[in-house]
Amino acid sequence: MEMDNDVQSNSKGGFHCKLCDVHVPNRASLDDHLKGRKHKKLSSVRATRQAQEENSLFISGFARQTSQLQLADYFQQFGPVNEVIMDKEKGVYAIVEFSEKEGLQTALSNPHHILEGQKLRVKPREKKEFKYIPKKKQDPRSVQLSLEHLTQGLCQAASVNEQMLKVVESFQLSESEKKVRSLLVELLQEVFTEFFPECCILPFGSSVNTFDIHSCDLDLLLDLENTKTFQARNKGSSEQAGEGQSEDARSEDSILSDIDLSTASPAEVLELVAAVLRKCVPGVHKVQVLGTARLPVVKFSHRELGLQGDITINNKLAVRNTRFLQLCSGLDARLRPLVYSIRYWAKQKQLAGNPFGGGPLLNNYALTLLVIFFLQNQDPPILLSVNQLKELACEEEECVIEGWDCTFPSQPIAVPPSKNTEDLCALLAGFFSFYAQFDFSGSVISLREGKSLPITGFLSKEAEEGEGTDEQTGDSRPKSVKLGPINVLDPFELCHNVAGNLNERTQKAFRRECEESAKYCRSLQYQRKSAKGKVWGLVRLFASHSAGAQGSGREAERELSICIPFKAARLPDTVCSQLHSAGGLFREPWFEKVCCAVVAVLKDVLKCSVAPSDGSEVRDRHEEVTCGAVKDTATSAHMDATAGDVTLTDCIGPASKNGQRVQETNNNFKPEICTSSPTKEYNPEDTAHTGVKRLSSTGNGSQESPASKKQRLDSGSKHPTAQWHCLLWHKVWAGRRKVRRDLLKSLQGDSMPEGGSVELETQVTERIAQEHPGGEKLLEFTLEAEVLGVTENTRTVLKLTPGEDHLGLFQDFFHFLESFLPKMTEKLLEKLG
Known part of the structure; x- marks a missing residue:
C-alpha cells in the first residue's frame, strides 16, 4: 500500500493516517484520502521540510547585534544561501539554508568560523519528525466585539437610532489605527519606488471604503502603468545612446532590469513583489504568492502591527468600487449605520463573515450592495442608481476600466440630496421586510439600473455570447453571469455575481432570518426602550437563532x-x-x-x-x-x-x-x-x-x-x-437502498444506468413491484x-x-x-x- 509508514490499521478494521491525523473506516475511504488534496499537500510540505533540513546548518555563538544579512554574506562564500532564519527574540541562534548540499558540506569542512571577532559554532541542523499541527482557528469574536460586550452600551441608548450609531463607533477603525495603516502604505510606497520607479500604491477595500472594522485586511493595488512607461523610455534611450546610458537608466535596480513588465505575466511580477516584501520591508513575514487565483495576489502579514495585507497588480475595478462606496456614504449619512448594523446582524445569525475564508456565506461587499439596493428602492429613493449617477457626472469624470463604464460623480455635492426622511429605526425594519418578500430565485439585483431584473434575461445562450443593450438605459448587459440562489451584480463589472458563492441553504437561511427579524421589528421590544431594564432594540435583534424559525419548519411539515x-x-x-x-x-x-x-x-x-x-x-x-x-x-x-x-x-x-x-x-x-x-x-x-x-x-x-x-x-x-x-x-419507499445496490451488482457494461438517474430509480421501483x-x-x-x-x-x-x-x-x-x-x-x- 502507498505510504505504508503513514498508515496504521486499527482493531475495528479502519485506518489512521498519522501524517494528517485522520481516521477512515475502510480501505476505499483510505484510498480516497491518500489521493486527496490534504494528504498530497502535507506530503509535499514534508518533503520540502526534509530537503530544507538536509541543506541547513545550525549556527550559534554570534553577537546579539548580528543581522541576518551579515550571516548570509558570511556563509555565501561556501555556496548560494537560500534563507537565513534567526531567533530575533533572544538572538542566540540562526538557521542557514543553502541552495545546494555542496555549500553545506563545504561549510562543515571548515573547522573555524569567525564573524566580527566571534567564533561561530556550526553544526548540521537537527532533523525532527514532521508532525502536522493544524492552525488554531481564530474565534470570530476576537475580530469583532462580542454581543455581551456591546449589550450594556446598547441598552443604555435612548433609541434604536442611537444604538445603531453606537455600533458604528464600536467597530470602526480609530484615528490611530487609520494613521498606522497610512504610515505602512507610505513605507511600502517608498520601498517599491526603489525597485519599480514611478509606481503607485493605492489602498482599496474595507480599510478605506468607509465601512472599516478592527483588524480588517489592508488591500493594496500596485499600479505599474507609469513604471512600464519608465521602463520602455529607458530601454529606448539606452538603445540609442549605447554605452552612454542615461543616469535614470543606470540607477534602475536590477530587479526591474531582469523583467519586461509589458510582457511579464501577473504571477511573474508578483514573485518580484514578494521578494521585495520579504527582503526589504521591516516587520513583514508570511509572504505568500497566490498566482493561480481569479485575481493573482501576494498575501503578507506585519508582525508588529498585527495586520494582514494583500497586494494585487490588476484590480483597478476594486479601486473604483471603493470610490463608489465612498461616494454613497457621502451622499447619505444613514448608509453607514445601516451597513454596520446589518453586517453584525448577519454575522450573529451565521449568514456572513466566515472567519476561516471561503464557504457559502455572504461577504461584506455583497451585504453592502444589498443595503444600497434597498435604499435605491425606497419611496422616495435615498440613493440613486448607477445609471442616474452617471448622468450627473461631468465629462472629466468619465471612466472606463477593462471595457466597463465606471462613470459617476467624484464628489457628493454634485448629487441632489434625497427627500426621504425615514429614520434609521424604520429603515432597518424596512430592510428585513424588503428582503423577506424578495424573489431571489427569479430575479437579478442590479444596482446599475436600481431595480431587479427578471432572471430570464440572463438565461439564453444568445445573451451570454454577446452583449445586449437595454432600450431604456442604453447600458450593456453582461456577457455571462454565474447564476445562483442569490444574484447581486457588481455595479460596474456586470458579469460578476458578488453572491455567486452562496448555496440554497444560505439563501433560505437569509430569507428566514429576514422574516423573523421583520416580525420582531414590528414589536414594542424593538421600538421602545425597556422601562424595566430588559434588553431591547438591537440587542434582541442580534441574539442568536430564535425558536420561531424552527417553528415555521415544523408548521410546514404539518402542512x-x-x-x-x-x-x-x-x-x-x-x-x-x-x-x-x-x-x-x-x-x-x-x-x-x-x-x-x-x-x-x-x-x-x-x-x-x-x-x-x-x-x-x-x-x-x-x-x-x-x-x-x-x-x-x-x-x-x-x-x-x-x-x-x-x-x-x-x-x-x-x-x-x-x-x-x-x-x-x-x-x-x-x-x-x-x-x-x-x-x-x-x-x-x-x-x-x-x-x-x-x-x-x-x-x-x-x-x-x-x-x-x-x-x-x-x-x-x-x-x-x-x-x-x-x-x-x-x-x-421501503428497502430501496438494498434493492438499488443489488440491482447495480446484477447490471454490467452498457446496460448499467447512471447512479441516481431516473432510469435507475425506475428499475428499482419495478424490482420492488415484482418482489411484492x-x-x-x-x-x-x-x-x-x-x-x-x-x-x-x-x-x-x-x-x-x-x-x-x-x-x-x-x-x-x-x-x-x-x-x-x-x-x-x-x-x-x-x-x-
Whole structure:
C-alpha cells in the first residue's frame, strides 16, 4: 500500500493516517484520502521540510547585534544561501539554508568560523519528525466585539437610532489605527519606488471604503502603468545612446532590469513583489504568492502591527468600487449605520463573515450592495442608481476600466440630496421586510439600473455570447453571469455575481432570518426602550437563532408540503431559451414543465396511478393516465384541451440501450392548470409552450393590452395551480437502498444506468413491484401544485392531502417523497427539451 509508514490499521478494521491525523473506516475511504488534496499537500510540505533540513546548518555563538544579512554574506562564500532564519527574540541562534548540499558540506569542512571577532559554532541542523499541527482557528469574536460586550452600551441608548450609531463607533477603525495603516502604505510606497520607479500604491477595500472594522485586511493595488512607461523610455534611450546610458537608466535596480513588465505575466511580477516584501520591508513575514487565483495576489502579514495585507497588480475595478462606496456614504449619512448594523446582524445569525475564508456565506461587499439596493428602492429613493449617477457626472469624470463604464460623480455635492426622511429605526425594519418578500430565485439585483431584473434575461445562450443593450438605459448587459440562489451584480463589472458563492441553504437561511427579524421589528421590544431594564432594540435583534424559525419548519411539515425551487443554473439550454422568450412571465411555462416532471416521477418512476381531480374515476394502474382540461374559475369557464398520456418518453425523450438520447417523437403532456386570475394567452409559436391556455379576465372576451397584462402579473395575480388524484399500489419507499445496490451488482457494461438517474430509480421501483406484487391499493392522496413568486422566491409548492390510509403508511411515504420527489423532478427538468 502507498505510504505504508503513514498508515496504521486499527482493531475495528479502519485506518489512521498519522501524517494528517485522520481516521477512515475502510480501505476505499483510505484510498480516497491518500489521493486527496490534504494528504498530497502535507506530503509535499514534508518533503520540502526534509530537503530544507538536509541543506541547513545550525549556527550559534554570534553577537546579539548580528543581522541576518551579515550571516548570509558570511556563509555565501561556501555556496548560494537560500534563507537565513534567526531567533530575533533572544538572538542566540540562526538557521542557514543553502541552495545546494555542496555549500553545506563545504561549510562543515571548515573547522573555524569567525564573524566580527566571534567564533561561530556550526553544526548540521537537527532533523525532527514532521508532525502536522493544524492552525488554531481564530474565534470570530476576537475580530469583532462580542454581543455581551456591546449589550450594556446598547441598552443604555435612548433609541434604536442611537444604538445603531453606537455600533458604528464600536467597530470602526480609530484615528490611530487609520494613521498606522497610512504610515505602512507610505513605507511600502517608498520601498517599491526603489525597485519599480514611478509606481503607485493605492489602498482599496474595507480599510478605506468607509465601512472599516478592527483588524480588517489592508488591500493594496500596485499600479505599474507609469513604471512600464519608465521602463520602455529607458530601454529606448539606452538603445540609442549605447554605452552612454542615461543616469535614470543606470540607477534602475536590477530587479526591474531582469523583467519586461509589458510582457511579464501577473504571477511573474508578483514573485518580484514578494521578494521585495520579504527582503526589504521591516516587520513583514508570511509572504505568500497566490498566482493561480481569479485575481493573482501576494498575501503578507506585519508582525508588529498585527495586520494582514494583500497586494494585487490588476484590480483597478476594486479601486473604483471603493470610490463608489465612498461616494454613497457621502451622499447619505444613514448608509453607514445601516451597513454596520446589518453586517453584525448577519454575522450573529451565521449568514456572513466566515472567519476561516471561503464557504457559502455572504461577504461584506455583497451585504453592502444589498443595503444600497434597498435604499435605491425606497419611496422616495435615498440613493440613486448607477445609471442616474452617471448622468450627473461631468465629462472629466468619465471612466472606463477593462471595457466597463465606471462613470459617476467624484464628489457628493454634485448629487441632489434625497427627500426621504425615514429614520434609521424604520429603515432597518424596512430592510428585513424588503428582503423577506424578495424573489431571489427569479430575479437579478442590479444596482446599475436600481431595480431587479427578471432572471430570464440572463438565461439564453444568445445573451451570454454577446452583449445586449437595454432600450431604456442604453447600458450593456453582461456577457455571462454565474447564476445562483442569490444574484447581486457588481455595479460596474456586470458579469460578476458578488453572491455567486452562496448555496440554497444560505439563501433560505437569509430569507428566514429576514422574516423573523421583520416580525420582531414590528414589536414594542424593538421600538421602545425597556422601562424595566430588559434588553431591547438591537440587542434582541442580534441574539442568536430564535425558536420561531424552527417553528415555521415544523408548521410546514404539518402542512405536508414539498417545495421545488426554481434553479435557473440547472435548466437545459432549450428551456432557458424558452423562458428567456417569456420574459417576466416565465413562471407559468416553467410551472407547466414542473407539473409534467412531477407527474412523470409519480406515474413512471413510482408507478402511481395519476389522474386530474375533476371528479373522474382513477383509471386502472396498468392503463395510460391522462391529465385533464384547463379551467378558469374567474369566469366559471371550462375549456377542453387535448389530453395526453404522460410518460418518461414525453418528458425526456426515448433513450437507446447505451443511454444516449434519440430524437423525440412526441411531447403531448398537457397538465391541468387552474388560475383565478389569468394574465396572458400563450402562443405556442411565441413561447414554445403547449397545453396551457389563458382567458381574458373581462366578461366580453376583449383582449388586454400587453402593458396591462404584465402589470397584472407583477402586481400579485392569483397563482396558477394544478391538482391530481393519486393511488399508490406498491410500497416503493421501503428497502430501496438494498434493492438499488443489488440491482447495480446484477447490471454490467452498457446496460448499467447512471447512479441516481431516473432510469435507475425506475428499475428499482419495478424490482420492488415484482418482489411484492399487490392487487389492491396501499393508499390514496391528492396532490395540489401551485407556483409562487414575485413577492417571494419563485418555486412550486406541492401540497399532499392523504385519503384512505387504513394501514397508516402515508406519513412514511411522505417523508420519502420529501427528498425523492424534488431530486427526481430536478433531474427530469435538466433533460427536458
